[in-house]
Amino acid sequence: MHKEDKEEGIDAALIALLALLWEARREAPEKPWSLAKLAKRAGIQMSTLLRQLNALSSAGLVTVATAESGGGSASLSTAGAELCASVFAPPAAD
Incomplete structure (x- = not known):
């Protein structure tokens, strides 16, 4: 495994999936996305998604x-939302 395949120890595919889940939370915080919708949006097979x-x-x-x-x-989860808020947040205005 190459170092450039990882970003701070997290696989790029996992970061992409977190970004999708963050998008889902922003669109409808009370309604989780179905696994089928996530797989389609991510462009991956269900087994990979799972x-x-x-x-x-x-x-x-x-x-x-x-x-x-x-x-x-x-x-x-709450921890996941907190992580995504800090990772995917827009840059602070100076």
């Missing part, structure tokens, strides 16, 4: 809810 969400969930950044039917949804 692996990435599992990693983010293990880190306490994402909450994933799955249904017996196979569907589900994901949203940022």
Whole structure:
């Protein structure tokens, strides 16, 4: 694995997924996006999405809810929202 493939120890794909979840939270804070919508927006297969969400969930950044039917949804946890607010926030005006 190359150092340039990582950004401060976080895979670029995970950062992209956090950015999508941050967008979802800003659009509708009370309504998590479905796993299908996230996979489509991210342009990745569901298996890849689930692996990435599992990693983010293990880190306490994402909450994933799955249904017996196979569907589900994901949203940022409080810690994930705080991280995204600091990472993706617009630069402060001087």
